[in-house]
Amino acid sequence: MLDFSFTPAEEEFRAGLRALALRELLPRYREGDASGTYPAAQIRCVIAFADDFWRGREAERTLVVSGITAEEVARGDFSCVLPSLGPALNREFLDAASPELRARWVPGLLAGDLVLGLCLTEAGAGSDMGAIQTRAERRGDVYVLNGEKTSVSFLNADVFYVFARTDPASSDWRGLSAFLVPRDTPGLSTEAYDDMGCRAVPRGILRLANVEVPADAMVGTHGEGFPMIRRFFDVNRAIIGLKCVGAALQTLDETIAHVKERVQFGAPLASYQGVAFPIAEAATVLELARWQCYRVLWMRARGIPCAVEGAMVKWWATKVAAEVIHQCLLLHGHRGYTKRLPIEQRLRDVIGWQIGDGAPQIQKLIIARSLFGKDFLPR
Ligand SMILES: Cc1cc2nc3c(=O)[nH]c(=O)nc-3n(C[C@H](O)[C@H](O)[C@H](O)COP(=O)(O)OP(=O)(O)OC[C@H]3O[C@@H](n4cnc5c(N)ncnc54)[C@H](O)[C@@H]3O)c2cc1C
Numbered sequence: 001m002l003d004f005s006f007t008p009a010e011e012e013f014r015a016g017l018r019a020l021a022l023r024e025l026l027p028r029y030r031e032g033d034a035s036g037t038y039p040a041a042q043i044r045c046v047i048a049f050a051d052d053f054w055r056g057r058e059a060e061r062t063l064v065v066s067g068i069t070a071e072e073v074a075r076g077d078f079s080c081v082l083p084s085l086g087p088a089l090n091r092e093f094l095d096a097a098s099p100e101l102r103a104r105w106v107p108g109l110l111a112g113d114l115v116l117g118l119c120l121t122e123a124g125a126g127s128d129m130g131a132i133q134t135r136a137e138r139r140g141d142v143y144v145l146n147g148e149k150t151s152v153s154f155l156n157a158d159v160f161y162v163f164a165r166t167d168p169a170s171s172d173w174r175g176l177s178a179f180l181v182p183r184d185t186p187g188l189s190t191e192a193y194d195d196m197g198c199r200a201v202p203r204g205i206l207r208l209a210n211v212e213v214p215a216d217a218m219v220g221t222h223g224e225g226f227p228m229i230r231r232f233f234d235v236n237r238a239i240i241g242l243k244c245v246g247a248a249l250q251t252l253d254e255t256i257a258h259v260k261e262r263v264q265f266g267a268p269l270a271s272y273q274g275v276a277f278p279i280a281e282a283a284t285v286l287e288l289a290r291w292q293c294y295r296v297l298w299m300r301a302r303g304i305p306c307a308v309e310g311a312m313v314k315w316w317a318t319k320v321a322a323e324v325i326h327q328c329l330l331l332h333g334h335r336g337y338t339k340r341l342p343i344e345q346r347l348r349d350v351i352g353w354q355i356g357d358g359a360p361q362i363q364k365l366i367i368a369r370s371l372f373g374k375d376f377l378p379r
Helices: 008-035 040-054 063-076 087-094 099-111 225-261 273-301 307-331 333-337 343-355 360-372
Strands: 116-119 135-139 142-153 159-165 176-182 188-192 203-214
Touching (some): 040 063, 087 099, 176 225, 225 307, 273 307
Parallel strands (some): 116 159
Antiparallel strands (some): 135 142
């Protein structure tokens, strides 16, 4: 009934991608953080490798392959993960877009030539996405958008995926619609944050002042934007879990090498149980977390609802990843605290994704509702 193995092609892809991540991405990881430079060349390098690998066998390039990509790319450079995830995840993301919109945007996004920013969060609508205030008013053949999005990753985007209220009478998640808005549309302006982590990917504010888009820039059905993106979140939460686990697994590998090498009190650190046991515990929780993430992808691929399982891995896999990286940092002593090693950067990067795409309490609300029934908890 169960099969916990990757296919031979997936295994080969994983091995090749890991080698590439460690050879091409890891040496430049620090540079992106220090300079805030978007890693466009590195992302294209990952995409080229994956496209070459899967050419002629596209049907095998499933969501599990997106998961492997998240895990392995994060070993090299956390910032390169999201744009490198390939067609299976993009299908989930822009599935509801019209053929014309897909033809205009998807090839460039898949090639890494274009960047997309997802725009939901607002000053008054963070965890409570149903409180979105940005308006999209229909005027003839166009919609006119007004509002402010306060947390857009990929603020360098060529196109923004903006969620706005198209039904002015609605006040919750009903009545929201989504639009693809090109960056050069008059009325758009941006302001970047100085973030703690993920610094190679700019995040910040997107302002929309009388931004006009054609009516056919709408993605999906009028008023149905929220259920559409929620479906994407279910699976994206497993991808986020895998990228955090990948960063932690790489840190764990580096830490194992370090404690075997480093001698104190006349013996390698690895010979002390106080060092070996936290590493054994870290290996255990990461192994459990990564398989739970892959299980979510497996469920989605079979059409099995996975919102609760997605919520579980989102809060838990990201938490254990951050904890493992923190523990590994301590096991490196003062060197772990410097920017000469990538550990502190990984910790900063992973913490961001404990929040991004839904903070832990929101995931626990989803799980609790499934356990108690929604009448016991507020929306
Ligand atoms: C690295 C990063 C990338 C991001 N990228 C994007 C992006 O690309 N696009 C986008 O739109 N947004 C993005 N976000 C925003 C992110 O989705 C929101 O920050 C998140 O949904 C939480 O909203 P908030 O920050 O307003 O916090 P709040 O909603 O104010 O929550 C603050 C705290 O209160 C808790 N809380 C809230 N409500 C409840 C409740 N009912 N019960 C118990 N606890 C509760 C939360 O869990 C959280 O810990 C990103 C954030 C980060 C950090």
